[in-house]
Amino acid sequence: MSGEVLVAGVGAHPWGKWPDKSQLALALNAIDAALDDAGLGWRDVGALVAASSRFEGGMGWGLHANEVAQAVAEQPMACINVGGACAAGAIAFHTAANLIASGECDVAIAFGAERMPKGFIPRPPGGADDITDTDFLRWVAMGATNPAYWAIEAMRRRAEHGTTDETLARAAQLMRRHAADNPLARFRDPLTVEQVLASPMVADPLHLLEICPVSDGAAAVVLCSERMARRTGARTARIAGSAIGSGAFGDPARRIPSIASTVNGGTIHTSEVISAARTALDRAGLSPADLDVLEMADNSAWHLLAWPELLGLCEAGQADWLIDHDGFGRDGIAALNPSGGFLSFGEATTAQALLQICELVWQLRGDAGRRQVEGARVAMSAVLGLGANGGSVVLTT
């Protein structure tokens, strides 16, 4: 990036079920907190980028930046709305960072807020009831829920790497251990391996406590130029690299909601995320070994084993040993989801990637309280969204 882009402030509404709060109210709560944290006001804001909702809100189009502007700050701003499902927050952040890097404005806010429907995420409206819509086919032909896709990956991992039920349970347990110290997390009670394994089997080999539920939540990030940071004196984190990605042809990952894949031998698994993470690290001039903190999308316990390997934190098949020997705790090779991750938050889709970035900033500033990773200097996020969207952000002190 031409000029440095900095994160000046972050804020989030606690995750949970908030039937009495509108999605817009959740968004404003998070944005207010982020602006306060940055020591800035609405008059300073030049751009508002919304990770736009798929599930609720707005004038029939989901939560948009314009709706926030109309609710709280009627002034000239660039209001931008980005899709990208669960990766939308990373795409909004990336867009906001580029608005500042290009010199278009000095302060931009990226935010996401979501109120999720109950239970298994259903098919969104609008698709045709025929073979052109795989989200139709996956339901009518076999009823494949989202956890089934992750479970099929986990079952294959068991065959390839000998992953045990106990290791999967320990990964879920680790998330709760981290979440115990995070007041924003929805589920904070510690878990034993026995408790995880005693929870109902949802899709073999994944138990209920090894799958992320859905939640309501909101998160916002205020980005600014160096010039603005000097003016306010805010405690900032530096955006060392940011990238978004899409899926590569031949990727063997089970991709929701498809019912079949065209696979070749040469393409990396989960390519939309891994390509984004590699690019973000390249832009930062850093390597996976430099990471102190990784906030990644743990839609299931399987993700906590597979993604650190795919992201290059360890070799393929090594994550089991690391999980079993606390290699991803606060004192591990890198702290894996010190926030508590999706398993402890429940996913509030558009807000989730921005919550990840909030946690990176708190860790880098030393503001994470009892969940602080000592000496954290390099922190990365990685997130995947429906439709082969990927995003990754590398922040440094």
Place this chain on the structure above:
Amino acid sequence: MTEAARAVAEGLFVTDGENAVLLGARCEGCGAVYFPRPLSCRNPACHEKRLTAVELPGEGTLISYTVQRYRPPPLFRMDDWAPYAIGLVSLGDGIEVMGMLSGFELDHIAIGSPVRVICAPLYTDDAGAPVHTYQFAPAPGR
């Protein structure tokens, strides 16, 4: 198949009553195989992107699976619902297809098993007619 029988979606498979043949496509430009038939070849290195309809092989290998223990949302319909398995099957030529498994004991499913593609009734529609889907059943070892 009897006159009243219908499939969960047109253009997904054809059947002789017992076996199902999945309807895919092969790109004449790069050889990539797809299921179901897509709008276009998805290979970015392929310039020709000329798709030909093909019938996919009737046998393959189970490369992974899960057992769904909860009933999916209502778009999925199944008479006499009970937990069932979904398999991931390699049909060769890089094509990997998900589908319900039939005829396996849920606690004794082995990755690597040979399977064949069958047609099976899934539910009875509002007019009383059976609606069919494709499934994967154990095949004699090859």
